[in-house]
Amino acid sequence: MSYSPEFLLESYRTMKTIRLFEERVIKEFEAGNIPGFVHAYDGQEAVAVGVCMNLTDKDVIGSTHRGHGHCIAKGCDVVGMMKEIMGKAGGLCKGKGGSMHIADFDKGMLGANAIVGGGPPLCNGAALSAKTLGTKDVAVSFSGDGSSNQGTVAEALNLAVVLKLPHVFMFENNGYGEGTGADYAVGSGDVAGRAGAYGMPSAKMDGIDFFAVYEATREAVERARRGEGPTALEADVVRFDGHFIGDPQLYRAKGEIKQLRADRDCLKHFRARVTGEGWLSDAQLDEIDESVTALVEKAAAEGLAAPQPDISELYTDVYISY
Amino acid sequence: MNNPQQVVTPPQSGTSSIKTMREAINEALHQEMERDPTVIVMGEEVSGGAGCQGQDDAYGGVFGLTKGLMPKFGRERVIDTPISESAIIGAAAGAANTGLRPVAELMFFDFIGVCFDQIFNQAAKFRYMFGGKARTPMVIRGTVGAGLRAGAQHSSMLHPVVVHTPGLKVVIPSNAYDAKGLLIAAIRDDDPVIFLEHKLLYDTKCEVPDEPYVIPFGEAAFTREGSDATIVAIGAMVPRANAVADKLAQEGIHVDVIDPRTLAPLDDEAIIESVEVSGRLVIVDEAHERCSLAADISSIVAEKAFHALRAPIRKVTAPHTPVPFSPVLEDAYMPSEDRIEQAVRDVLGA
Ligand SMILES: Cc1ncc(C[n+]2csc(CCOP(=O)(O)OP(=O)(O)O)c2C)c(N)n1
Ligand SMILES: [Mg+2]
Numbered sequence: 001m002s003y004s005p006e007f008l009l010e011s012y013r014t015m016k017t018i019r020l021f022e023e024r025v026i027k028e029f030e031a032g033n034i035p036g037f038v039h040a041y042d043g044q045e046a047v048a049v050g051v052c053m054n055l056t057d058k059d060v061i062g063s064t065h066r067g068h069g070h071c072i073a074k075g076c077d078v079v080g081m082m083k084e085i086m087g088k089a090g091g092l093c094k095g096k097g098g099s100m101h102i103a104d105f106d107k108g109m110l111g112a113n114a115i116v117g118g119g120p121p122l123c124n125g126a127a128l129s130a131k132t133l134g135t136k137d138v139a140v141s142f143s144g145d146g147s148s149n150q151g152t153v154a155e156a157l158n159l160a161v162v163l164k165l166p167h168v169f170m171f172e173n174n175g176y177g178e179g180t181g182a183d184y185a186v187g188s189g190d191v192a193g194r195a196g197a198y199g200m201p202s203a204k205m206d207g208i209d210f211f212a213v214y215e216a217t218r219e220a221v222e223r224a225r226r227g228e229g230p231t232a233l234e235a236d237v238v239r240f241d242g243h244f245i246g247d248p249q250l251y252r253a254k255g256e257i258k259q260l261r262a263d264r265d266c267l268k269h270f271r272a273r274v275t276g277e278g279w280l281s282d283a284q285l286d287e288i289d290e291s292v293t294a295l296v297e298k299a300a301a302e303g304l305a306a307p308q309p310d311i312s313e314l315y316t317d318v319y320i321s322y
Numbered sequence: 323m324n325n326p327q328q329v330v331t332p333p334q335s336g337t338s339s340i341k342t343m344r345e346a347i348n349e350a351l352h353q354e355m356e357r358d359p360t361v362i363v364m365g366e367e368v369s370g371g372a373g374c375q376g377q378d379d380a381y382g383g384v385f386g387l388t389k390g391l392m393p394k395f396g397r398e399r400v401i402d403t404p405i406s407e408s409a410i411i412g413a414a415a416g417a418a419n420t421g422l423r424p425v426a427e428l429m430f431f432d433f434i435g436v437c438f439d440q441i442f443n444q445a446a447k448f449r450y451m452f453g454g455k456a457r458t459p460m461v462i463r464g465t466v467g468a469g470l471r472a473g474a475q476h477s478s479m480l481h482p483v484v485v486h487t488p489g490l491k492v493v494i495p496s497n498a499y500d501a502k503g504l505l506i507a508a509i510r511d512d513d514p515v516i517f518l519e520h521k522l523l524y525d526t527k528c529e530v531p532d533e534p535y536v537i538p539f540g541e542a543a544f545t546r547e548g549s550d551a552t553i554v555a556i557g558a559m560v561p562r563a564n565a566v567a568d569k570l571a572q573e574g575i576h577v578d579v580i581d582p583r584t585l586a587p588l589d590d591e592a593i594i595e596s597v598e599v600s601g602r603l604v605i606v607d608e609a610h611e612r613c614s615l616a617a618d619i620s621s622i623v624a625e626k627a628f629h630a631l632r633a634p635i636r637k638v639t640a641p642h643t644p645v646p647f648s649p650v651l652e653d654a655y656m657p658s659e660d661r662i663e664q665a666v667r668d669v670l671g672a
Contacts, residue, residue, distance in 0.1 A: 035649050036471035087471070087648035098473045098647030114475035115436065116405045149404035152436065177405055178366065179380045184373025185404040253375035308650045318643050 001215060008280055011053055011210060013288045015045040015267055018069040020296045021078055022241075025068065025085060025099075028300060029245045034085055038099045041069030043240030046266035047172050048073035050213025050235075051140055054221045060108040060126045062119030062141040065100045067112030070142055075107040078295060082303035095309040096317070116177075117150025119143060120169060124156050127165035131227075138166040138224040140217075146177020148191045154198075157232065161199040166224035168217065169195055169232045172207060174239040179251040195232030207235030208266040211273065238264045341530040343523050346498035347387050347463075350505040351425065353534045355395050358423060361509060363391055364401040364410060365427030365463075372402040384429055385465060385524055407437035411462065415445040415514070418460035423509060430476045431464030431518060434483070445514045446489035459512045461505075466494075467520040467558055467608055468645045468656050477645035477652075479609045481556070484516045485585045485618070491539060492586040494518040496560035498528050500583055503537030510536065520558040540587035544596075548576025551602040551666055554593055554619055555579060559606040559638075559657055566662045577666060585615055593619060594627045601632035602669040606657050611639040633672030636665040 022042040028034050041048065044066075052061065052073035063070040071081055076092060084091030085099045092102055103111035110126060113119045123141035130137040147153060148171050160167045171191045175182050188194050196202030201223070205212040213235055220231035238260045242249045249257075274280040341349070355361045369392035370381030382389025392400035403410050407428060414426035428434060434441065441462065448456035468477040485492050491513055495501035501519070508515040545560060546553075546567040555563035560581045567577045578596045582588055597603050603623055607616035616637040623635060638657045646652055 036473060036647060037476070087650075095648035096474075096646045096651065098471070100473050100475070101647065114473055115433070117436070146405045149406050150436070151406060151408045176374070178384070179370035179374065180367060180402055180404075181371075181373025184402070187404075249380075250377040251371035251374040251380035256375065309646075309648050311650065311654050313648075314643060314646060314651045314654050315641060 003279065005280060007053070008274055009284065009288065011049055012270060012274070012280075012285060013292060014049045014073055015210070015270065016288055016292045017078065017295065018042070018045045018048065018072045019267055020292050021072060021081070021299070022068060024296050024300050026241065026245050028086070028303075033304060034099070035087055036098055038085065038245045039066040039243065040241045040245060041066050043260070043266070044172055044174060044207065044237045045069055046210040046270065047170065047207045047213050047235045047237055048142075050210045051170055051217045053214055054217045055108065055138070055140065057106070057108050058135065058137045060110050060123070060137070060139045062110045062123040062126070062139070063112040064119060064142055064144060064147065065112065065114050065116070066144070067100070067102060071102050071104070071109055071112065074104070074109045076102065076104045076109055078299045079302050082299040083306045086303045086306070087309075088303060088306035089309045090306050094313055096313065116147045117143070117152040120153045120156035123167050124160055124163075124165055127160065127167035128163065130166050131163070136225050138168060138221050140168045140170055142170050142172060144177060145171065145173040145175065145182035145186055145191055146180070148194070149185055157195050157198040157200070160230035164227070164229035166227070167230045168220045168224060169230060170217070171195065171232065171234045172237050173234055174237045176239055176243065178243045192232055192234035200230045200232055202232040202234070204234045204236065207237035208264050208269050210266060210270050336531050336533045338529050338531040340527050341498050342525050342527050343495070343498040343501045343519070344386055344525065346502040346530045347505055347519065348389060350502045350509075350534070351388060351391060352394070354506055354509045355391060355399065357534070360421060361423045361425065362399045362401065362417070363388055363425045363427070364403055364414060366403055366405055366429050368392070368427055369397070369400050369402050372397070383427060385521065387463070387519070388427065407433050408440055411437040411440040412444065414460045414462070415440060415448075415458055418445070418458045418514070419448065419456055423459045425461045425463060425509060428462060428464035430472075431466045431480055432475050432478045434464070434480060441484070441490070441514075442487050446487045449489055449513065457512050458514045461508045461515045461517050463517045463519060465521045466518045467522060468640070468652055469522040469558070471647060471649055471652060473647045474644040479557070479640070481518055481585055482609050482613050482615060482618075485615065486613070489514065490586060491515045491584065492518070493539070493584050494520070494557045495583060496523065496545075496557055496581050497526060498530050500537060500543065502530055503535050504583060506534050507536045507539060511539070518557065522558045526561065537583070539584040540589050541583065542589035542592040543581045543583055544578055544592070545581050546577060546579035548578055549599045550575050551577045551604065551669055552593070552596040552600045553577055553579045553604045553606060553662070553666065555581060555606040556585070556615055557608060559608055562657065562659050563606050563662055566659050566666060569663065570666060575670065590619075590622050590626070593623065597623055597627045598630045601630050603631070604636045604638060604662065604665045604669055606638045606662055608640055608657060610642050611637055612642060614639055633669040636669050638662050638665050
């Protein structure tokens with residue numbers, strides 16, 4: 001497959017934005033500027049971006065508690081995201097949602113979700129709208145290895161097959177659901193195979209390989225747009241940080257994270273591939289690094305400077321009318 | 323802080339020490355598992371580290387409540403599960419029907435949304451539907467409440483939902499001493515018991531006996547005493563009500579603070595007795611006002627002690643909104659000491 005320089009630059013820019021955004025979120029969390037529970041996405045960038053580079057603003061995604069990367073890949077404004085994560089006025093959800101509940105319907109981002117397994121049934125609904133209204137749009141749900149064990153996910157897989165919905169189930173297998181290994185909790189050890197057994201095509205790929213994710217998703221999305229129904233994908237990825245920021249991660253082997261960061265970094269992988277193929281130069285990528293650094297700096301600065309929500313916001317938005 | 327011993331007789335002899343609610347609950351689990359080999363613990367991360375290369379018992383529950391159980395009792399009795407709440411609660415109910423006494427954990431009680439059928443249509447109804455044949459001695463423990471900036475899906479107070487369900491007993495301790503005695507009672511109880519732990523209380527401390535003891539269900543505690551007004555407070559609202567009572571006491575206003583401790587059964591007699599004397603009632607409940615325990619208790623008192631009331635009953639509750647993430651909004655959401663104090667002054671002034 002051949003890729004245009006614009007495509008490659010945009011993909012890299014988005015992956016890098018996620019990486020630097022998450023590193024900044026971790027820093028701000030540790031400095032006490034972010035309340036609550038935050039689950040960082042760094043390490044898994046190639047999946048969010050590899051998937052979303054196949055989507056338009058009218059296609060929708062459903063995300064998880066580890067949703068910042070999905071949001072950025074789907075085009076959410078990082079300043080609005082940072083304000084949201086800090087609980088500030090001007091946040092994408094007015095500071096009422098927080099890290100685990102960022103949504104931006106204009107961008108086709110149906111919401112992060114703090115209920116594990118909450119997303120796939122909802123994405124079936126979005127896919128049903130697309131099918132019924134004949135829009136040719138598709139829905140993609142992101143789920144983890146842990147989430148794949150949830151009954152809601154099993155039901156959603158079957159319904160998607162029964163109704164032939166334009167829904168791509170993307171399972172990001174990072175080896176852990178909190179501090180429990182996928183090797184233990186996924187009984188068959190095979191997330192994609194289990195999903196496929198419901199009666200849809202399924203495929204596994206190396207989730208640190210942007211191109212592998214992009215191409216597998218492309219096939220699944222095209223199939224969905226043609227009205228041929230759902231596909232299940234499983235990306236083998238790595239979690240660079242704790243389950244949540246501050247997780248002591250005692251359950252991980254000593255040196256594991258260092259090793260993963262050295263050997264399984266999707267950004268390093270991307271850079272090596274595109275420069276190796278002669279598609280882009282290091283200088284082009286370095287230039288993006290600089291502009292993304294500035295963007296994330298701006299997001300953090302504006303987030304910190306943003307005012308608290310007005311107390312009256314407590315009572316708004318419960319209903320449309322009551 | 324609380325002084326629950328003023329109303330609950332501590333067990334006979336024995337040593338005691340200052341413990342957090344977290345430690346008291348952990349100790350109750352250890353002691354009951356030791357006493358009864360049919361007691362098992364199951365849930366997500368109750369030990370942690372299953373299928374991983376690092377340490378076992380890495381979490382002991384995400385809030386550390388079940389720490390140390392797995393090393394002592396083994397993975398056969400301390401079961402880390404996949405993220406599958408319906409399967410967890412269903413298995414606990416079925417095991418309870420057939421010889422075990424499961425203590426199942428819902429990491430956050432909000433996740434009851436995922437498994438409500440296994441609780442509401444299954445465990446709760448067996449005894450009645452099957453004509454008194456079934457026994458379902460299970461406990462479902464879970465963290466409830468706002469205050470940790472955990473957002474709308476990890477902060478609810480859902481006790482009204484379970485109190486509303488016939489067949490379930492519902493416990494909500496407000497301090498470490500009660501937590502231990504009530505959890506032991508819950509584990510020994512032959513009916514399904516919902517045991518709700520408020521996340522803001524885990525680090526609160528008081529004197530707790532080292533040996534096992536039982537606090538019977540349906541017996542409220544008077545955490546403060548006084549005849550000017552009655553405050554009924556639930557869970558994390560109890561320390562707030564106590565603080566208000568202490569402040570008012572300096573002005574010579576003395577109020578009863580009643581902690582029901584179990585919401586089903588509910589010690590309505592204690593509440594009515596107090597209102598018969600004070601004639602003034604404030605109920606503090608972190609649930610939303612509609613169909614809350616505050617609404618429930620208010621209706622009980624209006625029916626049974628109407629003649630004693632000298633002022634309209636005041637309810638201090640959360641608003642009819644989900645729990646907001648923003649700290650300033652979440653703080654405004656929760657019933658505050660200021661709002662409780664104002665309500666007491668209102669009933670006194672009425
Ligand atoms: C219904 C429900 N159960 C449990 C949890 C607590 N929880 C949050 S994230 C998580 C692990 C999810 O693992 P996985 O799906 O693999 O996603 P990852 O965290 O690895 O991205 C758990 C158990 C929850 N939020 N919702
Ligand atoms: Mg995972």
